[in-house]
Every structure is written in structure tokens, then in C-alpha cells.
Amino acid sequence: MRAQSVQTMNYEDVKKRLSNGRDTIYIVNFWATWCKPCVEELPEFEFYSENQFQKPIKVLLVSLDFKNKLNTTLIPFVEKRKLKSEVIWLNESRYEAIIDKVSTEWSGALPATLFSTKNNTISLFHEGTMTKKDIEIFLFTLKKDL
Amino acid sequence: MKKLLIMAITVLLNFTRTFAADGYKVGDIVPDFSLKNIDNTMVSMSQFKDAKGFVVIFTCNHCPYSKMYEDRIVAMNNEFAQKGFPVIAINPNDDEAYPDDSFENMKIRAKEKDFNFPYLRDETQEIAKQFGATRTPHVFLLKKDNGVLKLAYIGAIDDNAQESDNVQVNYVEKAIDAVVEGKEVNPVNTKAIGCSIKWKKQEESKK
Structure with missing residues (x-):
């Protein structure tokens, strides 16, 4: 039995996931296979799924690929890249409706990344590509707040 | 070391905030610009003597969200021009990183899709920065008010990018109707998923 390469969830389910681990820092990256800067920064997030850290860190790659591309593009992409992070295809009829729920700072441009911890009570948000340094600074900030 | 890191965080977080807050807001006066059209002429808003306003849309060739709206933008111009x-x-x-978005490719795409409106190249990216555009497509509706252009609405074209048949609210249409009738525009700001504007690399490093 092979694990499913891509799970399907709506945004409420994703939020529930963020409430699971008490001390886990969730890195929730909103991306799509059609978004070149998103694909380019995936290795920066994969790093945190490929390695172990003192504090648990969980990367969720939430794809906003179009529904008709789920089987034809997204799943083959994830399998070909052998992504270690959990990949979720966001099952929402209107992606527009989730923007403010993710962060009021989000204009809607991809990529965008939410860092969340402590049962979803502390979060940081960034719109645009993140460098290795950016991610480190965000993680440092959250760990300090723990 | 720790102090340095904290400073870095402060700078980063402030940057994130100011970036999002930059650009024009609804009610602001918008100065004219002059940009090169795909027919090689320079276009500025003052050339449109009879215009009561403008639907300024930051868009591009490569972005799937921009593509989904091409036909709708043509229809919008048919109705509202x-x-x-x-x-x-x-x-x-930036057409270096995204060759699809080059001036030459703009001409090709405009022809393929029968664009009936100016399609301008913001080579220096200054106008996009002034407006505070973050994604494509990103709409700024301007209205003439006592001889000056003021921002009346910022955001999405409508509320359903993927399925034009299932649009519930056509925000731009609604905003123009309100402006024409002298009523208050509501909503004045909306959000939509889109492609980030591809800023040039040297600008990235300046950040």
C-alpha cells in the first residue's frame, strides 16, 4: 500500500490540522504547479520535511491548482518530485473566499506562507517568495514566543 | 548575535507591512502616467478626453489567472468604454525571468485575443509600484472628480476566476454603476488569488 501522494481537504480541515500538535510549528505554504516562483521555493520548505529538528516542524504544501489539473498535473508533479512534505489539494469552490481566513495581510498573490503554532494561536504570514533566511527568521520568532 | 537577529526580524516584519500598505488607496488622487502601448505609441490617460474614469488592470501574458480573465476584460471594455x-x-x-511577458509577446497575445484596449508595458515597474499592485490581474478603478482622477475601487474583476458562468458579483461592473449613479461604491476593496507581480531581480536584492 502506498500513501496517497495528495490529500484533498477544504480550508476548515486544514485549520483543524493546525490545532493538532501543541508545540508543532506548522509551515503552511500556498502554491500551485503553474506558479513558477512557488515551484522554485519548494526545496526551501522540503528541507524542513527532510530533516529532524529539536522542536517539531510540519510542512503542509497546500496546492491551489485547478480542479481539472489535480489528476493530470498536480499528482504526477508530486510523485515525480518525490516530495517529502504533506501535499494537500485545497478543495474549495471559490479560492477567493479563503484569502482573509488565511491572513488579512494576504492580497491573494501566490506564493504565500503561513507559520502557525500553539494550537493555531500564534501565526506569522508572508506573501511572496521566501528565502532560506526568511524562513529561519520566522521560525526563530515563533520559537521565541513558545 | 541575538540582538542582530531581533533587529533583522523587526526590519523584515516592518518591510512586510509597509509593502502591503504601500500604493494608492481608495479616494487617493492618481497622477497620470505615460507608457508604451503595443502599437509603439505612448499612452497616457489625459489623451482620453471624454473618459469619466478608467479601469486600470495590471495583468500579463503568462499567468493562468490573467488568461482566465482575458475574454472577460475584452467584454468589459466593449461595454464600459x-x-x-x-x-x-x-x-x-520582469521579462528576463518571464520571457512570455515580453513586449513582443504582448503584441502577439493581444492579437490572438483581439484586445480592444491599450496594453501597456511598464518596463521600469514604477507604475505598478506607485499603484501598489501586487498580483495579476489586479484592478484599479479610477473616476474623474472635479477634473482629477481618484481611486474608486481596488481589487478583483469578479468573484469567480475559474468559472465565469458562476460569477455571483461582478465587482468592477458594480463599482462603475455606483460611480455613474453617484452612489457609494461597495465593496471598495476586494481580494483574489492571482500570480505575484514578477519584480526585477536587482529590486529584490535592494529589499
């Missing part, structure tokens, strides 16, 4: 609100499309993307 004659009512005094012509569309002006502006492509600000």
Missing part, C-alpha cells in the same frame, strides 16, 4: 470607462491594461512583469 462607450459609457466613459475604458480599460487600460498594464503588464509590469
Whole structure:
């Protein structure tokens, strides 16, 4: 039995996931296979799924690929890249409706990344590509707040 | 070391905030610009003597969200240019990293899709920055008010990018109707998923 390469969830389910681990820092990256800067920064997030850290860190790659591309593009992409992070295809009829729920700072441009911890009570948000340094600074900030 | 890191965080977080808050807001006066159209002429808003306003749309060739709206933008210009609100499309993307968005490819795409509005190249990306555009497509509706252009609405074209048949609210249409009738525009700001504007690399490093 092979694990499913891509799970399907709506945004409420994703939020529930963020409430699971008490001390886990969730890195929730909103991306799509059609978004070149998103694909380019995936290795920066994969790093945190490929390695172990003192504090648990969980990367969720939430794809906003179009529904008709789920089987034809997204799943083959994830399998070909052998992504270690959990990949979720966001099952929402209107992606527009989730923007403010993710962060009021989000204009809607991809990529965008939410860092969340402590049962979803502390979060940081960034719109645009993140460098290795950016991610480190965000993680440092959250760990300090723990 | 720790102090340095904290300073870095402060700078980063402030940067994130100011970036999002930069650009024009609804009610602001918008100065004219002059940008090169795909027919090689320079276009500025002052050339449209009869315009009551403009639908300025930051968009591009490569972005799937921009593509989904091409036909809708053509239809919008068909309907609203004659009512005094012509569309002006502006492509600000870095064409070095995204060759699809080059001036030459803009000409090709405009021809393929029968663009009936100016499609301008913001080569320096200055106009996109002034407006505070973050994604493509990103709409800025301007209205003439006592001889100056003021921002009346910022955001999405409508509320359903993927399925034009299932649009519940056509925000731009609604905003123009309100402006024409002298009523308050509501909502004045909306959000939509889109492609980030591809800023040039040297700008990235300046950050």
C-alpha cells in the first residue's frame, strides 16, 4: 500500500490540522504547479520535511491548482518530485473566499506562507517568495514566543 | 548575535507591512502616467478626453489567472468604454525571468485575443509600484472628480476566476454603476488569488 501522494481537504480541515500538535510549528505554504516562483521555493520548505529538528516542524504544501489539473498535473508533479512534505489539494469552490481566513495581510498573490503554532494561536504570514533566511527568521520568532 | 537577529526580524516584519500598505488607496488622487502601448505609441490617460474614469488592470501574458480573465476584460471594455470607462491594461512583469511577458509577446497575445484596449508595458515597474499592485490581474478603478482622477475601487474583476458562468458579483461592473449613479461604491476593496507581480531581480536584492 502506498500513501496517497495528495490529500484533498477544504480550508476548515486544514485549520483543524493546525490545532493538532501543541508545540508543532506548522509551515503552511500556498502554491500551485503553474506558479513558477512557488515551484522554485519548494526545496526551501522540503528541507524542513527532510530533516529532524529539536522542536517539531510540519510542512503542509497546500496546492491551489485547478480542479481539472489535480489528476493530470498536480499528482504526477508530486510523485515525480518525490516530495517529502504533506501535499494537500485545497478543495474549495471559490479560492477567493479563503484569502482573509488565511491572513488579512494576504492580497491573494501566490506564493504565500503561513507559520502557525500553539494550537493555531500564534501565526506569522508572508506573501511572496521566501528565502532560506526568511524562513529561519520566522521560525526563530515563533520559537521565541513558545 | 541575538540582538542582530531581533533587529533583522523587526526590519523584515516592518518591510512586510509597509509593502502591503504601500500604493494608492481608495479616494487617493492618481497622477497620470505615460507608457508604451503595443502599437509603439505612448499612452497616457489625459489623451482620453471624454473618459469619466478608467479601469486600470495590471495583468500579463503568462499567468493562468490573467488568461482566465482575458475574454472577460475584452467584454468589459466593449461595454464600459462607450459609457466613459475604458480599460487600460498594464503588464509590469520582469521579462528576463518571464520571457512570455515580453513586449513582443504582448503584441502577439493581444492579437490572438483581439484586445480592444491599450496594453501597456511598464518596463521600469514604477507604475505598478506607485499603484501598489501586487498580483495579476489586479484592478484599479479610477473616476474623474472635479477634473482629477481618484481611486474608486481596488481589487478583483469578479468573484469567480475559474468559472465565469458562476460569477455571483461582478465587482468592477458594480463599482462603475455606483460611480455613474453617484452612489457609494461597495465593496471598495476586494481580494483574489492571482500570480505575484514578477519584480526585477536587482529590486529584490535592494529589499
